Amino acid sequence: MSEAVKTDTPTAQRVVLVTGPSGAGRTTAIAALEDLGYETIDNLPLSLVPRLLGGPAERPIALGIDVRNRDFSATALIELIDSLTRAPEVTLEVLYLDARPEVLERRYSETRRRHPLTQIEAPKEGILLEIDMLAPIRVRADVLIDTSAMTPHEARAEVSRWFDLGRVARLGVSVHSFSYKRGVPRGLDLMFDCRFLANPHWVEALRPQDGRSPDVAGYVASDPRYAELIERVMGLLLFVLPAHVEEGRTHLSVGFGCTGGKHRSVAVTETIAKALAEAGWQVSKRHRELERRTEGLAGVKTGSSA
Incomplete structure (x- = not known):
């Protein structure tokens, strides 16, 4: 193994990075984590994350990261994940919300929203580009939730199943x-x-x-x-x-x-x-x-x- 496995410390700041392709349920996951007691921040520029985590660890933090972040790149996000993994004061988990391309395309069609990576092109082009861009992040995910067959309510329940702070015996x-x-x-x-x-x-x-x-x-x-x-x-x-x-x-x-x-x-x-x-x-x-x-x-x- 190329790097030592970090153990949790009582004062470690628990951080959940929430990412995944647009339309897969990242916003739903962020809302679920907020309801569970996490301090949530969406679309924070990657360069500001280390400064944010420099303060006292009062409660766990969930950060929404996607291609709309101002300084987003897959390389920058990978470097952030690796640096936080090595930081003894942080306990990091990467939550990746995923869905099949055809499901994402259907969701965009139903909402009539424009994909953030496209201008006038059909959403499919942006969906495939984003999936390809995020592939290295998907591989690094600690928890992967495929929402293809889930309702928003079911997706929230699945996030709660993994991250509910009240379930002391949960592992x-x-x-x-x-x-x-x-x-x-x-x-x-x-x-x-x-x-x-x-x-x-x-x-x-x-x-x-x-x-x-x-x-x-x-x-x-x-x-x-x-x-x-x-x-x-x-x-x-x-x-x-x-x-x-x-x-x-x-x-x-x-x-x-x-x-x-x-x-x-x-x-x-x-x-x-x-x-x-x-x-x-x-x-x-x-x-x-x-x-x-x-x-x-x-x-x-x-x-x-x-």
Whole structure:
């Protein structure tokens, strides 16, 4: 891991950066966070954020960030996220509100609003441009909420589920799969290497599939070391999670890596996420390399082994 994982301190300022494509529900999320007791500021210039956080930590802050910010750029936002992650006086969470392009286009059509990245063009052009611009931020999100099938009320409820300050015993656990070739995801608290398991990449019929496929998952699970790996990892997680709750933690990220991030790490992530949910924990899962493939990010090659 390229940087040390920062631990929370009692005086740390909790900060939630709220971002995502226009029309995905960022304003709804900001309103929900304000109702939950957060101090909320929308569209603050990125250059002013460090100055804002220099004051006393009286209550948590939620900052709305999008392409309409005066000095917005994906590079500047990434640099801000990285600097706040390293700052011992700040506990940072990135909340990304997302929706499918066709859903965003329909929402713009219904409201007859102009997309902030377009002048006279159809909203679709601006939507696709913004999604592409925000892709590096999406990958760095701690909590990702897809509002495509949600009403505004349901979106608010989902934000409350993750960020309700009144739920002392609440701890959100995000489980990630990733490729070591593309680096370790930002902000992991625990990380496990799955590269010793049987590799479906070398089975021609399984190679095109991913770890969510029953055939691939079954092949990985057939490795004689798999069952003990799951048992030991779950035992560790069920031991440490209550301790993190006692320490006041609100979020824990667990990563599973393999060579290509397509087969073994995905299969293990699916198993662990399901087991944690069945044990009563609040769980979200992310498959970074599968998301990259789906979105077709520029410059990303997909031919590595899993």
